Amino acid sequence: MSWIDGPLLGFDTETTGIDVDADRIVSAALVRRDASGTHVRTWLLDPGVDIPEAASAIHGITTQYARANGEPAALALNELASVLAEAIAAGVPVVAYNATFDLCILDAELRRHGLATLAERLGRDVVPVIDPLVLDRAADRYRSGKRKLVDLCAFYDITDTGRLHTADVDVVATLDVLAAIVVRYPDLGALALGPLHEHQVTAHRAWAEGFNAWRTSKGLTGPGAEIGWPDRRILVDQSAD
Structure with missing residues (x-):
């Protein structure tokens, strides 16, 4: 059996914005997929701050509703x-x-409220994590076009997506995209979870370094892509090369 057969736990958030340190989680979903089916659990939060209209326009949750x-x-x-x-x-x-x-904004929110982070609850790093964006980008590096979730749904012929930008719908679509990636690239499904996680750490770093080099070549300023994945920290054993 492959890890793709489950269990898998999909995770997504909808937020007040894209700053993982300053913005807040408005809704979240966990979707467990295993032999018994797909099981959805959702949360709606009062983030304690106003939800910008631009964010509400994406996920549909207003300040008043939250x-x-x-x-x-x-x-x-x-x-x-x-x-x-x-x-x-x-x-x-x-x-x-x-x-x-999603993992970084969750950790920031937990710290903001004086709660233990995931790593603190586990007593170790958050492993294993599977990110279809990282896997797709590594497996088909030179494919042109955007790679938002909606784009990968179209590329992998995931048609029953419902209303994307709703946390639970996004998670189900993410799990469907992941399954399609493994069908296209069965070597990924053959990996054990530990090597699969490390493959993504390495793949993301290679992509980020290449992307940042391209930005520099174009004279673009700003922070660029984070090198670390799925944590923004760069661990010593990952940077030794």
């Missing part, structure tokens, strides 16, 4: 992190599209 219907952020975040940590500790891989964003 305040009226959302759980207190600290309560929901602690519950979400507890379920994630329990699954990871049991060896279930977390699947997230652009995983660095």
Whole structure:
């Protein structure tokens, strides 16, 4: 059997913006896929700040709705992190599209509320993580076009996507894209979870360094792509080369 047969735990957030250090989680979903089927759990949070109209336009959650219907952020975040940590500790891989964003904003939110991060709950790094964006980019490096989730759904013929930019719908689509990637590249499905995680660490770093070099060649300024994956930290054994 391959890890693609499950169990897998998909994870996604919808937020007030794209700054992982300053923005807040508005909704989150965990979708467990195993032999018994697909099981969805969602959270709606009152983030404690106004949700910008631009963010509401994407995910459909307004400040007023979140305040009226959302759980207190600290309560929901602690519950979400507890379920994630329990699954990871049991060896279930977390699947997230652009995983660095969701994992880093979750950690920032947990710290903001004085709660233990995922790594602190586990007593180790958050491993294994599977990111279809990283896998697709490494396997088909020179394919032109954008690689947002909607783009990969189109490329891999995932048609039953519902309303993307809703956390639970995005997670189901992410799991479907991952399954299609493994069909196209069966060597990925043959890897054990540990080597698969390390493959993504290396692949993401190679992509980020190449992307940042391209930015420099074009005279572009700014921070560029983070080198670390899925944590923004660069671990010593990953930077020794």
